[in-house]
Amino acid sequence: MNPSSSGWINKFGHLAQGETAHFPNFESLYQDLKKNGFVYGIHLDIPSFIDVEHALTEDEVAKINLLTALYFTFRFEKGDSDFELFVNTVFDYYQSLEVGKISFLNKILSGKQTESQLEKLLDSRIYLGGNAFNRAFGNSLTNSLLYVDVLIFRVYLQGYTSIMEHAQLLEYVTINIAYHALNSKEAKKADAKLIQLLASSLTYVNSEESNFDGTYRDVLKQNFTKCEKDYFMDMACLTIWEDKSLDYTESDYILSLGKDLEKSKKEVKSALDFVKDFFEKNSDKVAYLKDKNLALQFYDGMSKNVSKLILRNSKRLKRELTESKELVALLSKSAVKELDSDEKKKVQNQLLDIFKSIPSLAIFMLPGGAVLLPIFIKLIPKLLPSAFDDNRVEETS
Incomplete structure (x- = not known):
């Protein structure tokens, strides 16, 4: 399955509908x-029942997990695995949240089928926005509060009518908990990055109008579900533990919050232990904990973008490259030996000729686009041979 190519939601449906034991x-x-x-808003891996051909970028992981969470929530609440019904339901759900007023639905201008429209809507939900240059920096622009969508979807399926108010309430409490968890300790650089990322991920409330004076503790006494309280506790533990330490002021805060959430000391400790173990295993993968220089961030981000461009256009690229034997020979040579200046020029010119025939690769034709060619040349031997028709669904007789 290729979540950066059209048809991926349909392919997901064929994989997930037959999956009955993975999530009881x-x-x-x-x-x-x-x-x-x-x-935690940290997009690292996907469920094991989904097979992918290539290493996934962070936004692709986020898309797959969001759809997985929404689909299985639908199955649990409705007792129905009908994928077409699910697609229509989740599309109506996002429309009922009026996300179009936050420049959402204006991004789904193409595609007549609901699945095609939902693919574009989920793309809009994953990214925090920004121009193409900003998106090149990748990780810092991925929505970190996507799980709130799942919690709201659950109450939507249960027939709760005021879902916009509930969405605002969940985001309001989440950002307040993170803010006060941060203030319960000496602020670290990584902590500031996390709180900024959470604030920029708010969809249903205005971060500039949010009240951080502690009155949110009274709101916790409302009738939140167990899964919502679990989420609040886990987000607090995330903020507390990301500097890999826990002092007495933090202990006081997290235990007090646990009491407000009707959690025992054992449950609070379990949540802290889980996030501690998570960070020990994955700290080198968490984007906002890395202090990369600007050039390295840009290169990493552009590598992800070029990878997705190759995947999206794999069939046409494969056909065009097959017809250019000299180019293929030079690309093969470049993998094991440095090309001379004439050969590099020949590769560049022939690649640009190919890109002219594929509209979505027009980025390479822009001024400075040739800078991306070394990334393309580096990635294409690894990605192209097996990147053929990733989302094709085999028909069963």
């Missing part, structure tokens, strides 16, 4: 999403 209940789904980082 909502709690098992939550634990798997937490292990993969999705609950």
